[in-house]
Amino acid sequence: RDSLFPSSAAHSPPAGYPSILLLNSSPPTNTSRLVLCPPRRKCSIPGPSDHETNHTALTNGTAHQKKAFPVLDLNYEHVHAPFEISLWVLLASLMKLGFHLIPRLNNIVPEKKVPPVMNADVFFLCLLPPIILDAGYFLPIRPFIENIGTILMFAVIGTLWNTFFIGGLLFAVCQINPGYTMDLGLLPCLLFATIISAVDPVAVLAVFEEIHINELLHILVFGESLLNDAVTVVLYHLFEEYAGAGTVTVLDGFLGIICFLVVALGGVLVGAIYGILAAFTSRFTSHMRVIEPLFVFVYSYMAYLSAEMFHLSGIMALIACGAVMKPYVEANISHKSHTTVKYFLKMWSSVSETLIFIFLGVATVDGTHHSWNWIFVTATVILCLIARVIGVIGLTYLMNKVRIVKLTTKDQFIIAYGGLRGAIAFSLGFLLNEEHFPQKKMFLTAIITVVFFTVFVQGMTIKPLVELLAVKKKQEAKRTINEEIHTQFLDHLLTGIEDICGHYGHHHWKDKLNRFNKKYLKRYLIAGTRCEEPQLLSFFHKMEMKHAIEQVEKGGGSNVPSALPSTVSMQNIQPKKPTVEPERMLPKLPKGKEDEIRNILRTNLQKTRLRLHSYNRHTLVADPFEEGISDIILRKRVIQKQKSLNTHINNYLTVPAAPPDTPVMSRARLASDPQARGAKYNADNVPTFQVDLASPQSPDSVTLLNELKKVEDQGLMMKAPSSKSMEGERDQQKLTRCLSDPGPSADEDEDEPFLK
Amino acid sequence: VTVTMGAAQTRSEHSYQDLSDKTGFSLEQITNLHKRFKQLSGDSETIRNLNSIPDLTDNPIKNQIINAFFDKRNQRNGEVGTYREIGFEEFLMVMSHFRPTSRKTSEEEKKAIRKEKLRFLFNMHDSDSDGTITLEEYRKVVEELLSKSGNIDLEVAKAIADAAMLEVASTNMPDMAPDYFYEGITFEHFEQILSGLEMESRMHIRFLDVDTNTMRCDRK
Numbered sequence A: 001r002d003s004l005f006p007s008s009a010a011h012s013p014p015a016g017y018p019s020i021l022l023l024n025s026s027p028p029t030n031t032s033r034l035v036l037c038p039p040r041r042k043c044s045i046p047g048p049s050d051h052e053t054n055h056t057a058l059t060n061g062t063a064h065q066k067k068a069f070p071v072l073d074l075n076y077e078h079v080h081a082p083f084e085i086s087l088w089v090l091l092a093s094l095m096k097l098g099f100h101l102i103p104r105l106n107n108i109v110p111e112k113k114v115p116p117v118m119n120a121d122v123f124f125l126c127l128l129p130p131i132i133l134d135a136g137y138f139l140p141i142r143p144f145i146e147n148i149g150t151i152l153m154f155a156v157i158g159t160l161w162n163t164f165f166i167g168g169l170l171f172a173v174c175q176i177n178p179g180y181t182m183d184l185g186l187l188p189c190l191l192f193a194t195i196i197s198a199v200d201p202v203a204v205l206a207v208f209e210e211i212h213i214n215e216l217l218h219i220l221v222f223g224e225s226l227l228n229d230a231v232t233v234v235l236y237h238l239f240e241e242y243a244g245a246g247t248v249t250v251l252d253g254f255l256g257i258i259c260f261l262v263v264a265l266g267g268v269l270v271g272a273i274y275g276i277l278a279a280f281t282s283r284f285t286s287h288m289r290v291i292e293p294l295f296v297f298v299y300s301y302m303a304y305l306s307a308e309m310f311h312l313s314g315i316m317a318l319i320a321c322g323a324v325m326k327p328y329v330e331a332n333i334s335h336k337s338h339t340t341v342k343y344f345l346k347m348w349s350s351v352s353e354t355l356i357f358i359f360l361g362v363a364t365v366d367g368t369h370h371s372w373n374w375i376f377v378t379a380t381v382i383l384c385l386i387a388r389v390i391g392v393i394g395l396t397y398l399m400n401k402v403r404i405v406k407l408t409t410k411d412q413f414i415i416a417y418g419g420l421r422g423a424i425a426f427s428l429g430f431l432l433n434e435e436h437f438p439q440k441k442m443f444l445t446a447i448i449t450v451v452f453f454t455v456f457v458q459g460m461t462i463k464p465l466v467e468l469l470a471v472k473k474k475q476e477a478k479r480t481i482n483e484e485i486h487t488q489f490l491d492h493l494l495t496g497i498e499d500i501c502g503h504y505g506h507h508h509w510k511d512k513l514n515r516f517n518k519k520y521l522k523r524y525l526i527a528g529t530r531c532e533e534p535q536l537l538s539f540f541h542k543m544e545m546k547h548a549i550e551q552v553e554k555g556g557g558s559n560v561p562s563a564l565p566s567t568v569s570m571q572n573i574q575p576k577k578p579t580v581e582p583e584r585m586l587p588k589l590p591k592g593k594e595d596e597i598r599n600i601l602r603t604n605l606q607k608t609r610l611r612l613h614s615y616n617r618h619t620l621v622a623d624p625f626e627e628g629i630s631d632i633i634l635r636k637r638v639i640q641k642q643k644s645l646n647t648h649i650n651n652y653l654t655v656p657a658a659p660p661d662t663p664v665m666s667r668a669r670l671a672s673d674p675q676a677r678g679a680k681y682n683a684d685n686v687p688t689f690q691v692d693l694a695s696p697q698s699p700d701s702v703t704l705l706n707e708l709k710k711v712e713d714q715g716l717m718m719k720a721p722s723s724k725s726m727e728g729e730r731d732q733q734k735l736t737r738c739l740s741d742p743g744p745s746a747d748e749d750e751d752e753p754f755l756k
Numbered sequence B: 001v002t003v004t005m006g007a008a009q010t011r012s013e014h015s016y017q018d019l020s021d022k023t024g025f026s027l028e029q030i031t032n033l034h035k036r037f038k039q040l041s042g043d044s045e046t047i048r049n050l051n052s053i054p055d056l057t058d059n060p061i062k063n064q065i066i067n068a069f070f071d072k073r074n075q076r077n078g079e080v081g082t083y084r085e086i087g088f089e090e091f092l093m094v095m096s097h098f099r100p101t102s103r104k105t106s107e108e109e110k111k112a113i114r115k116e117k118l119r120f121l122f123n124m125h126d127s128d129s130d131g132t133i134t135l136e137e138y139r140k141v142v143e144e145l146l147s148k149s150g151n152i153d154l155e156v157a158k159a160i161a162d163a164a165m166l167e168v169a170s171t172n173m174p175d176m177a178p179d180y181f182y183e184g185i186t187f188e189h190f191e192q193i194l195s196g197l198e199m200e201s202r203m204h205i206r207f208l209d210v211d212t213n214t215m216r217c218d219r220k
Helices: A027-035 A048-060 A076-101 A120-137 A141-146 A148-176 A186-197 A201-211 A215-245 A250-282 A289-309 A314-332 A335-365 A374-402 A409-417 A423-430 A440-469 A481-501 A506-525 A528-532 A535-554 A591-611 A626-644 A647-653 A663-668 A674-682 A702-713 A722-738 B008-023 B027-041 B054-058 B062-070 B088-096 B107-125 B135-145 B154-172 B187-193
Strands: none
Touching: A076 A335, A120 A201, A120 A215, A120 A289, A120 A314, A120 A335, A120 A423, A141 A148, A141 A215, A148 A186, A148 A215, A148 A374, A186 A215, A186 A374, A186 A423, A186 A440, A201 A215, A201 A335, A201 A423, A201 A440, A215 A250, A215 A314, A215 A409, A215 A423, A250 A289, A250 A314, A250 A506, A289 A314, A289 A335, A314 A506, A335 A423, A335 A440, A374 A409, A374 A440, A409 A440, A423 A440, A481 A506, A481 A535, A481 B027, A481 B054, A481 B062, A481 B107, A481 B135, A481 B154, A535 A626, A535 B154, B008 B027, B008 B088, B027 B088, B054 B062, B062 B088, B062 B107, B062 B135, B107 B135, B107 B187, B135 B154, B154 B187
């Protein structure tokens, strides 16, 4: 991770293996070749030099032999680099598919066509960021902040402890066995220990994703793996710089500490700045919804690159960027963009992960890197384990004095066992300068062994161990609205109690932060009136939206949707109105009129749907598909109210069930666009009308309005008591004001962490 | 707990021990809380109202919290009703609901603690002390919760409360007959619906052993 640009001096890929990023061809010939390559010229496969001669021949204009017109031609050089990359990505994905279909394990034997060698820059610039961004964007903020003290302790103190313990003891081992091992100074040992001691986020994610462990443990290990990046960066640079000089003074140590603070806080600051920028940009994207996901990705990547540029912690920048921008961006972008962001992130991180492990596998099998040394390797592995165990136990003992939810022995075991090393360690080792560190190959061998040991042995056995120890698993249940209400209630309650107690605790500061957030940040970063919406409200509307979508997908019934199949409906909980004795509140319609009304409503509703067939990119703003959703919601509300009235009324005021939609239509209607919605309602040319109980309709189907007027003129007494219709209209307006985007799919939680 | 200045030391220590046994606080914590109590009560023996705490003004459920202190049901003595003024013991009893669990509590103790904390919440919602949370009461709860968040339409608050009530009813009595009227959330249903939140590890604040009162400027 030394430099941004591939520097041939720092590391040299072994001769004979073309690295995957083929940047060797000289630019001028390439471009000119692209511009003019007359079809008559037969471009042959071998080497760039050939092209040059061809070209000079061409440009010189000398006579050349007229060859037969090449009907079919092969030009591999032209697409060489992207072709191979795509091939590898495809291979990785197919393998991933294969593992799921055939749950066999893991000797990754890649196709030996052109074995790629992991270029450290490829790793750090292309493969690592998607995984980290995915983790950061979906980081569950609440548990992270609640446990931040413990996480920081593990990340900083734990990594430092690991480094010095392993480094020191390895040095001792080397001193004891001077014959077997090469002569290792203390500093190279420490450098090696730095590389090997950091818990790796990629490996942790890969393994923990399978085991569905409870949130606390997951966030502890994962948070640690993310935050120890700052420590690793500082120590790595420190030892690398001074390994050449040979000594480290106290001043250097002191500077190292300052450097650590700068690296860590600087990284977070850079990330936060980009996050705010992204949030601010997303405020204005209501007219150009298609590029919204792009902003998320590009700003995050820029944050990473900017941090790397200044030798700050890129990982922390990326995490900070994702975490900061998420609440505001989510409030601003459309449902489709949200889905896009989510699935792109998952896709990229999945492919990256597989590619990383493939490369690791190749690097293992590839012999030129290795120099096996029994003592060194076994000492490393054993020391890693011991250091981890001692570190975790010691730190937990300290933290349990301060923590409220204590960590049990089982928890400690899982934390220690989950300290996996991964590809970051390998790449850092790969980046070492062979001149300064002649033992580089030995280091690499040891690193790979440790990585394989932790990932495969520990990673594979952790699942049965979790079962065996009966560690608490992740709660799969959906968040209910009662839980949401009470979580908020508890927050306020605990803040209040703290205030009464008189000391400014945890909750007090959280409350202050929330208020600051609401007052200043949300106002500038969230578009429209959404900024004032309290969390409970957005949760509720998301839930309603999910139910409505479920209804649409089921084929549009007119039942009151409920999360659980039960016979309970609004009727059961509404206190019964004192019946004014069995007189009808509305006069009964003659049967003919009833059918007529039904037909009119049905045909018009169908017309509204049939009109909304096609759309293109540019009309996404005025996306009319959401009409269907609000229709359903409104209809649902309306029907709830209906059911609370007398059952006689229910009979002839119920809207006939919508004809079951084709899946295409229902999917097409899943968009929701709160900004456009709001905008539409603010327009003055929307015809206003009384919403009757029996006729929910979309506001801009003017034909329907006319029909209704006609129907009304015929003296149809469909007006319920006026308060009800007012409610209906207010409902609709409220809907537009408060409509919020649902989660990406009907059955996933908004606060779902990055565990799949 | 009436303490005269003369025999203050031994008497207060003795009564502190009593309180410690009753509520589970440590002696240092009780001393701190007593100092706080004196601050809030203006050095008198009882508190008549807690409205004057400045930090509470922004809290949407301020009234419920204050009422909880004066609620007899939270005193664990089986009485119902409200006090007009509370003494230090009552203050402490209410505070004891927010003690964190220690590492050594067993599973049954944890369950008992959870029940107790849920009972406290339940009492806060059940303002008429009839043992159930009716729809009206729940609506009031949601309204209060949203009260400081700008202009919230009452209709939306109602809808949220209705949906929540529906959820409780559906979870606990899924096969209700269509004309059965679900009167209100009973304590068992309340426990059931919030069992996922693990109240015993959430509903607590950190009570300090160190006296921080002297480190801040006075609130009077």
